[in-house]
Amino acid sequence: MTILTETAEKIKNMEIRGAGKIARAAANAMKEEAKSAPTDDLKAFNKRMGEAYELLYSTRPTAVSLPNALRAVMNYKADNGEEARRAIIENADKFITASENAVRRIGEIGAHRIKDGDTILTHCNSSAAFGIFETAFKQGKKINVIATETRPRQQGYITVDFLQNAGIPSTLILDSAVRYYMKKVDLVIVGADAITANGSLINKVGTSQVALAANEARVNFIVAAETYKFSPRTMFGERVEIEERDPAEVLSPELQKKWPKLKVANPAFDVTPHKYIDMIITEIGAISPEMAYWVIKDKLGWELQETAEINGKGVQQCE
Ligand code: RI2
Numbered sequence: 301m302t303i304l305t306e307t308a309e310k311i312k313n314m315e316i317r318g319a320g321k322i323a324r325a326a327a328n329a330m331k332e333e334a335k336s337a338p339t340d341d342l343k344a345f346n347k348r349m350g351e352a353y354e355l356l357y358s359t360r361p362t363a364v365s366l367p368n369a370l371r372a373v374m375n376y377k378a379d380n381g382e383e384a385r386r387a388i389i390e391n392a393d394k395f396i397t398a399s400e401n402a403v404r405r406i407g408e409i410g411a412h413r414i415k416d417g418d419t420i421l422t423h424c425n426s427s428a429a430f431g432i433f434e435t436a437f438k439q440g441k442k443i444n445v446i447a448t449e450t451r452p453r454q455q456g457y458i459t460v461d462f463l464q465n466a467g468i469p470s471t472l473i474l475d476s477a478v479r480y481y482m483k484k485v486d487l488v489i490v491g492a493d494a495i496t497a498n499g500s501l502i503n504k505v506g507t508s509q510v511a512l513a514a515n516e517a518r519v520n521f522i523v524a525a526e527t528y529k530f531s532p533r534t535m536f537g538e539r540v541e542i543e544e545r546d547p548a549e550v551l552s553p554e555l556q557k558k559w560p561k562l563k564v565a566n567p568a569f570d571v572t573p574h575k576y577i578d579m580i581i582t583e584i585g586a587i588s589p590e591m592a593y594w595v596i597k598d599k600l601g602w603e604l605q606e607t608a609e610i611n612g613k614g615v616q617q618c619e
Contacts, residue, residue, distance in 0.1 A: 303332040304352050311359040311366075314453065319493045319529055320403060320427050323365035324396050326356045330373045331392035339381025346384065349374065361541040362502060362569050364494035368528040368600070369395055395528075402526040402583035407431030410489065410524055410581045414441055418486040421446040421478070421514075424504035425455035426491020428524035430462050432581070433489075437468050445470045446481055450504060452549040452566065475506050479513040488514045492525035492580075496534040497596055499574035499589025501525075502542070505567050511576035520578045527582050527599045535596055543568040 301309075307329035310316040316325045333352045339345050353370050360366060372395045376387035410432030414420065418436075420443060422429050433445055445463055447470060450456040456472060463470035473481055488510060494502040501507065501523050514521040531540055547556060547564035556564065574589035582595065 302336065304329045304355065308355050308359050311356070317455070318425060318427055319363040319365040319491065320399060320526060322360060322363050323369035323528060324399050326366055327369045327373050327392040327395045327399075329356060330370065331389050334385045334388040334392075337385070339385050342378065342381045342384060345381040349384075349388065360543060362493050362543045363529075364502075364531040364533075364540065365526070365529050368532075369399075372528070399526060399528065402528075403428050403431050405583040406524050406526065406581050407435035409583075409586055410522070411435035411439060411441075413487065413489075413520075413522060413579070413581070413586070414443060415486070416441045417443075419444045419446060419484055420487045420489055421448075421481065421485045421510070422459060422488070423448045423456075423475075423478075423490050423507050423510050424450045425458040425462075426524060428526060428581075429489045429491045430459065432524055433463065433468055434466055437466065443468065446485065447472055448475045448478060448506065448510070449473065450506065451475055455504070475509075478506075478510050479516075482513045482517040482519060485514070485517070485519050488519060488521045490521075490523055492523050492529045493569055494540045495523070495525055495530045495580065495589075495592050495595075496540060497531070497593050498534075499577065499580070499592040501572040501574075501577060501580075501589075502540045502569050503572065505570045508570045508572040508576075511572045515576050521572075521576055523577055523580045525580055525582055527584060527595055530592060530596050530600060532596050532600050535593070540571075542570070 307325050311322050316322060330352055337345055337348045353374055357367055357370060373388055373391045378384035378387055406428050414436040422445060436443055445468055447456045447459040460470050460472050490503055490507055492501055492503050511521050545566045545568050547566055550566050551564050577589045579586050580589055
């Protein structure tokens with residue numbers, strides 16, 4: 301097994317998970333693949349990197365951070381294999397550093413939204429959201445974070461593990477208890493797998509219900525999202541594909557056998573319309589969802605051109 305195939309496997313089975321981490325792991329796998337691929341023939345090198353791109357791309361369909369990371373790494377022009385390898389390594393390192401800095405910056409910007417004594421509710425496990433909690437807590441603000449369990453894979457356990465290790469007072473609740481607790485909540489902060497051109501959010505399934513409950517209770521709903529989670533393809537009307545995962549995550553194989561005619565659906569994500577989102581905190585600032593179009597156009601502009609050209613999953617021109 302190479303680092304490439306191992307990373308692809310781990311992303312698929314969610315040993316590596318979280319939109320930002322997936323993107324950084326994919327960039328690193330591309331870098332390792334470039335290091336080990338022969339460079340004597342540029343065409344053959346590009347072909348192998350193209351195959352690596354396709355393999356990683358196919359692992360999880362919803363987190364836009366993954367294709368955005370892959371395209372950032374594959375954005376090069378080279379006259380020979382050595383030059384191509386150097387460019388890929390450089391691009392991957394640049395992406396990983398920028399991504400880590402973005403999470404840190406989001407923590408700093410987002411912490412301004414948190415007041416001393418606030419109770420914040422979060423769903424699933426988001427490094428970007430956690431960065432905000434940690435920064436606010438380190439600033440001396442007394443906060444309490446309510447974390448949902450997040451069925452079926454219980455990423456809420458990862459969140460409470462982070463929170464407990466950081467010494468942040470936290471409460472674990474069932475997903476179905478969100479509305480019951482919303483009256484005690486000052487602010488909701490969640491992460492993002494993708495932001496569409498109209499500012500809607502794709503995040504862990506259940507997020508849209510949290511947003512509805514927040515809206516009803518007049519509680520601010522904030523999204524923490526690095527700009528590489530904005531989806532250029534949605535500018536062309538494409539929809540973000542919602543990943544449907546194995547029914548065994550929801551119901552054990554034994555029970556599935558017991559009820560052979562029962563259908564079990566397991567969408568991993570849902571869509572929260574922009575009208576329920578008060579603010580998206582990115583590394584370039586706190587913006588309204590209506591600004592998403594401009595983030596895609598200005599920040600990911602080079603991707604737009606490419607997206608229009610390749611129309612589909614293809615690898616961009618890298619010769
Ligand atoms: P960060 C996760 O997906 C959750 O939906 C989370 O909100 C999102 O990634 C963003 O995570 P999954 O991989 O990049 O658990 O903020 O399906 O860590």
